[in-house]
Amino acid sequence: MASFNRVILAGNLTRDPELRYTPKGTAVAKIGMAVNRTWKTETGESREEVTFVDIEAFGRQAEVISQYMRKGRPLLVEGRLKLDQWEDKNTHQKQSKLKVVLESFTFLDSGRSGEASAGGAGPRPAAASSAPMAATPGGASPEAEAAVPTEEDDVPF
DSSP states (O other): OOOOOOEEEEEEESSOOEEEEOTTOOEEEEEEEEEEEEEEOTTSOEEEEEEEEEEEEEHHHHHHHHHHOOTTOEEEEEEEEEEEEEEOTTTOOEEEEEEEEEEEEEEOSOSOSSOOOTTSSOOOOOEEOSSOOSOOTTTSOHHHHHTSOOOOOOOOO
């Protein structure tokens, strides 16, 4: 049987990212995200529901998120679901927690809303994948960004 495990979330960080390193030197960032959903009831009343999601990022992506993201900032995340299971040391009961393991992300704002970084400008909206980020904040000229090829709508079959 085939299986598919993919999650795409857009929301706001509920806390600053926690960056740590494994003994082998791999960066690990823990992120909390709030995803809001609004709808209208049958009577026309507006309702809101908030879902809180824990996310883990690894490697260079963890370092970039930790460097540029702060509580309240919006982020688009793509990843996979992972179920962690353990036994509580005190009660000896089995515990479990569902989280998202980040595979790629996109900054959803420019970061220039009154918050200055070391370079004087916030991060540019950019997609990050498992490869190192090609664009650095403030480092790429508009001409270099315009040279990035865009995908055609031609279907090869």
